[in-house]
Amino acid sequence: MSNKPSPSNWPKWFDPRRREAGSWAFILNRLSALGLTFYLFLHLIVLGTLAQGEAAYDNFLETIHNPLFILGELVVIVGAVYHGLNGLRVGLTSFGIGVSVQKQLFYITLAITAVVAVFFAVRMFS
Amino acid sequence: MDKPHAIIIGAGFTGVATAHDLALRGFDVTVVERGPIANGTSGRTHGLLHSGGRYAVKDQESAIECIDENMILRKIVPQVIEPNGGLFIALTESDLEYGEQFIEGCEACHIPIEELKPQQALKLEPNLNPRLLAAFTIPDGTFDPLRLALSFAATAKSNGARFHLYTEVEGLLLDGQGNVVGVKTWDRKTNQRGELRADIVVNATGAWAGEITEMAGASVPVKPTPGIMVAYDQRLCQRAINRLCPPSDGDIILPQRRMMVVGTTSFEVTDLDYVPVIEEQIELMLERGAEMVPGIRQAKVRGVYMATRPLIGAGVTGRSIARTFKCYDHKASDNVDGLVTITGGKATTLRAMAEATANMVCAKLGVTAQCSTKDTPLLSYRQFYALP
Amino acid sequence: MINEWKITLKIYRQKGQEPPHYDTFELEVNPDEYVLDAIERVWAFRDRSLTFAHACHHSTCGACGMRVNDVEKLTCITPIRSVVANGGVLKVDPMRNFPVVSDLVVDLGSLYQRMDQVGHRSVLPLGEEPAPHPAAAPAPEDLQALRLADCIECGLCISACPVATTTPAYLGPAVLAGAQQHGLNGDLKLLELVDSDSGVWRCHSAFECTAVCPSNVDPARRIMDLRRQVIGARIARFFGRG
Structure with missing residues (x-):
């Protein structure tokens, strides 16, 4: 049997039926991971425009000064904060710490992420 | 053909044990079962590894079978048994009176018992009714019904037996003289019909035995007699708790995993395939159970189910029928050759039932092999699924 | 036993190599019965070709695991009222991540x-x-x-x-x-x-x-x-x- 998850099965990770808190944590973790990976490549491509000279880069900076891109940045920040905090949660429970309160840890993770989201949203859009 | 071929109808306790016995004696064995392993009475049994004490007064033949087989099963299949013993407890004056017959009966059936003072019993089982008047220890046990059947089936399979599960026997193949030479099957997994031929067909369908013999124009005096079981979500005793009284409703509390199961009742039905739960009997089990272990009232009901015993008897009813088993050679009773029926009995005596059936099959076919199931340890129940 | 509720059982069916489908059965049930009881009644009275695994009917054997309305349940101890309302649909599927043998039976x-x-x-x-x-x-x-x-x-x-x-x-x-x-x-x-x-x-x-x-x-x-x-x-x- 294969050791590697088959790509054709990946959508099943996000199967939202009937899930418990732990599964939502898992689904959000996968989604944020995929999003951050995508962003990393995007980021590298954008940095690549530096090689095409100052004008090209300034031109690019010009285009991203619109609310849609700012919203995108906010999503990146929120994804990174959630992924990092949930990583701590998973790390702790992996060593047997807080297994019985894993749901509460997930809710705390969500709460902190929400506070951060609001804080940055206010800063970025004001 | 070098090996005689036996078809066994039914993969309940008697079917799988007979498959195991015949496979050990060198038979080519095919088991045909309409559902999964132990889906009928066997799976739904109370799970009590009987010491025989329950029958020691009125039905000593069954009692002796139970204590002998109890000791054998502890040896050959410990992987499915909680071997913690049991208690018979007296709560009333009439229980105490029955106690005297009980002591005599156990002695006559060589069932080892030991009398305990009420305080000693309460020390062993703190959740017993503190008003108990007397108690006896007895070598009862608990088994897991499905895993007991699977252990026999796995061992039979390792010795070459084939299992056709979810395959219903729709009719018998008869020769010109009305003798049975095989079965007509319907594989419900694939929706295909087929035929299987054999030198002998063993009808091990328990309470359903009459439905098979009817196909050959033969009959057996089986009285399907269901009873209720109620499982509770707490384990408040570590031993089987029996009421010291003649067999009656709700007289046994059995610990199993994290649960306790209280049973049972006794009444007759005609439609066997679905026996509905009678709600008044749930209340009765709670009342009777709480007399022995009052804490049951604080436990929650986890499951309720009905199991249909295959009692043998004509004329008498319910509790007074002997709990022993019987093998029928339909050549002798109905002039139908090629068909043997095994029914009656108890889960605890499955191996002995198989031995008697295999003896009859061997005698009919002129095979001289001896029974060796008493000393053959059984494989892990998991091997049934792991073997190809 | 009083069958005071009406429910629709929607059961996953698959035989051999045929493509799977769902069969529906209107059933009168007592809400305190267990899901397995309802399935067994479908087999006993409505469709003898239905296959499902079960043995002990009180959660000691582990044979009757299925997905009930997409949630994994041991059907012998799952009261009907805990998974559906009167008049509702009860969808029953075989467990995931095991090969299906037939209908609700999987190879464990x-x-x-x-x-x-x-x-x-x-x-x-x-x-x-x-x-x-x-x-x-x-x-x-x-x-x-x-x-x-x-x-x-x-x-x-x-x-x-x-x-x-x-x-x-x-x-x-x-x-x-x-x-x-x-x-x-x-x-x-x-x-x-x-x-x-x-x-x-x-x-x-x-x-x-x-x-x-x-x-x-x-x-x-x-x-x-x-x-x-x-x-x-x-x-x-x-x-x-x-």
Whole structure:
């Protein structure tokens, strides 16, 4: 049997039926991971425009000064904060710490992420 | 053909044990079962590894079978048994009176018992009714019904037996003289019909035995007699708790995993395939159970189910029928050759039932092999699924 | 028994190589009955070709695991009123992550084989898997008495696990919990088996196993505990004391 998850099965990770808190944590973790990976490549491509000279880069900076891109940045920040905090949660429970309160840890993770989201949203859009 | 071929109808306790016995004696064995392993009475049994004490007064033949087989099963299949013993407890004056017959009966059936003072019993089982008047220890046990059947089936399979599960026997193949030479099957997994031929067909369908013999124009005096079981979500005793009284409703509390199961009742039905739960009997089990272990009232009901015993008897009813088993050679009773029926009995005596059936099959076919199931340890129940 | 509710049972059907479909059955039920009772009645009175696994009808054997309205349930102890309302639809599917044999029956062979591989004990001393209720605690002299293990090998946790869905080689929650119950105790073969990318490290902490377990096994906690044991064993071996 294969050791590697088959790509054709990946959508099943996000199967939202009937899930418990732990599964939502898992689904959000996968989604944020995929999003951050995508962003990393995007980021590298954008940095690549530096090689095409100052004008090209300034031109690019010009285009991203619109609310849609700012919203995108906010999503990146929120994804990174959630992924990092949930990583701590998973790390702790992996060593047997807080297994019985894993749901509460997930809710705390969500709460902190929400506070951060609001804080940055206010800063970025004001 | 070098090996005689036996078809066994039914993969309940008697079917799988007979498959195991015949496979050990060198038979080519095919088991045909309409559902999964132990889906009928066997799976739904109370799970009590009987010491025989329950029958020691009125039905000593069954009692002796139970204590002998109890000791054998502890040896050959410990992987499915909680071997913690049991208690018979007296709560009333009439229980105490029955106690005297009980002591005599156990002695006559060589069932080892030991009398305990009420305080000693309460020390062993703190959740017993503190008003108990007397108690006896007895070598009862608990088994897991499905895993007991699977252990026999796995061992039979390792010795070459084939299992056709979810395959219903729709009719018998008869020769010109009305003798049975095989079965007509319907594989419900694939929706295909087929035929299987054999030198002998063993009808091990328990309470359903009459439905098979009817196909050959033969009959057996089986009285399907269901009873209720109620499982509770707490384990408040570590031993089987029996009421010291003649067999009656709700007289046994059995610990199993994290649960306790209280049973049972006794009444007759005609439609066997679905026996509905009678709600008044749930209340009765709670009342009777709480007399022995009052804490049951604080436990929650986890499951309720009905199991249909295959009692043998004509004329008498319910509790007074002997709990022993019987093998029928339909050549002798109905002039139908090629068909043997095994029914009656108890889960605890499955191996002995198989031995008697295999003896009859061997005698009919002129095979001289001896029974060796008493000393053959059984494989892990998991091997049934792991073997190809 | 009074059948006061009307429900629609929507049952997954698959025979041989034919494509699967759902059959629906209108049924009068008592809401206090169990889902398995309703399924058994469909077989007894409506459609004799329906196949489903069951044996003990009180949660000791683990044969009747299915997905009821998409949630893994041991159908013999799942009251109908807990999963559907009067007039509602009860959808019943076979468990995921196992090959379907026919209709609601799946092949649990891989689970049983792996449970043997990790040495899950089917009976063990009473004291090892303690009672959850203080009143049910055994007397001290009974701690060495034996009882059947908590895990009934029903496969529900493996059906619910999102990692088992994508990675068939993953040993799965029940099996890792079985390894934890057996204990590493210097068993090198078991250590190699569970300390692998199909073992404890493949778990991604979705905790679905514990959510669906009908038998108090808490596989997620046991997997985490096994990780601790694995690291302990590795450190001990690194310093030459394993």
